Amino acid sequence: MANIRSDRSSTAMRWIMPAAAGLVVVGGSIAAWLMLGNAGEANECPVQAAAAQIIEGAAVGELAALNGTGEGRGYADMAFKDIDGTDMTVADFNGKSLLVNFWASWCVPCREEMPALDAIATEFNSDSFMVLPINLDIGSDGLGKAQQFLDEGQFENLPLYADNTFAAFERLKRQAVAIGLPATLLLDPEGCELAVLQGPAEWQTEDGKNVVKALLSLRS
Numbered sequence: 001m002a003n004i005r006s007d008r009s010s011t012a013m014r015w016i017m018p019a020a021a022g023l024v025v026v027g028g029s030i031a032a033w034l035m036l037g038n039a040g041e042a043n044e045c046p047v048q049a050a051a052a053q054i055i056e057g058a059a060v061g062e063l064a065a066l067n068g069t070g071e072g073r074g075y076a077d078m079a080f081k082d083i084d085g086t087d088m089t090v091a092d093f094n095g096k097s098l099l100v101n102f103w104a105s106w107c108v109p110c111r112e113e114m115p116a117l118d119a120i121a122t123e124f125n126s127d128s129f130m131v132l133p134i135n136l137d138i139g140s141d142g143l144g145k146a147q148q149f150l151d152e153g154q155f156e157n158l159p160l161y162a163d164n165t166f167a168a169f170e171r172l173k174r175q176a177v178a179i180g181l182p183a184t185l186l187l188d189p190e191g192c193e194l195a196v197l198q199g200p201a202e203w204q205t206e207d208g209k210n211v212v213k214a215l216l217s218l219r220s
Contacts, residue, residue, distance in 0.1 A: 043072030045192035051218050055186060055195045058214035061207035066184075066197040073175060075100075076191035080134050080163040083147070088161065090191045096130045097215050098187040099203075102169055102178070104136045105149045109200040110182040114153055119204035121157035124212050128189075128219060135162040136169055136181065186215050194218075 052070030059066035076091040090098070101117055103110035114133075121131035135146040142164045150160055163169070172178040177185075177196055186195040194215065202208060 044074035044076070045072045045188075045190065047072045048188070048192065048194060051188070052194050054218065055211060055214050058210045059195070059207075060210075062202040062205045063197070063207045063211050065199060065201070066186075066195055066211060068195045070192075070194050073177065073193040074191055075185065075187060075193065078168050078171065078191075080161050080168060083143075083160045083162075090132075090187065093130060093132060094191065095189050096128060097189055097219065098130055098132050098185070098191070099212065099215075100132045100134060100185040100187060102134050102136055102172075102181055102183045104181055105145045106137070107181045111149065113182055113200035113203070114149075114155060114158060116201070116203040116205075116208065118153070118155040118158050120208060120212060123209070124216075125157055129212070129216055131157065133158050133161060134168060135160060136164070136166055137162065138164050138166055186211075188218065 048070035050070075052068030054068075056066070056068030059068070076089065076094070078090045080088055082088055090100070099117075099120070101113075103114070105111065117131055117133065125131060135142075137143065137146045143160070143162055146162060147160055150158060169178065169181075169183075172183065177183075177193075178198060180198065182200050184197040184201070185193055186197075188194055195211075203212075
């Protein structure tokens with residue numbers, strides 16, 4: 001009986017050890033895949049939990065869906081173009097706190113939100129803050145459709161910036177930051193994410209203004 005137990009134990013150990021080693025290899029492979037998959041998108045900002053909490057504390061009423069994050073994601077290198085086709089990144093607005101809104105002309109909630117964003121831009125745009133709308137209409141006529149909508153709305157402070165490659169938004173989807181339009185990021189003057197809003201909001205209300213004021217208060 002002792003020999004039988006010994007043989008069984010030996011057999012079990014011969015199975016367990018390779019299996020455990022396999023798990024280690026698989027686990028290591030998954031970790032390596034995750035690291036490679038996020039290469040170039042690693043956190044480039046400090047964690048700012050306190051700042052995110054201040055913004056989330058101001059997000060009530062019409063802005064209750066906004067979530068403070070401050071987890072270290074940075075977007076200084078996020079690329080798009082201006083109306084003339086000039087390459088730009090978020091870093092071109094370094095020094096300004098940003099309300100970055102991703103929209104498309106085919107997105108009904110986006111279109112409905114634009115007047116409120118224009119009102120916020122009209123009241124708050126300055127050397128220290130800017131509403132930065134990034135259009136995501138794709139195709140050769142994408143920019144034309146976006147500009148037509150802006151012209152029809154006669155928005156005074158919503159210039160046309162666009163990414164018709166959709167790469168900027170795909171980045172947000174990969175990082176599980178946003179899944180649909182419209183989506184809004186609140187960024188600090190270095191392009192670091194402090195808060196995220198999925199869906200539209202009534203930004204021109206006191207609730208919306210209080211969120212912008214909370215963002216600006218972090219500069220002092």
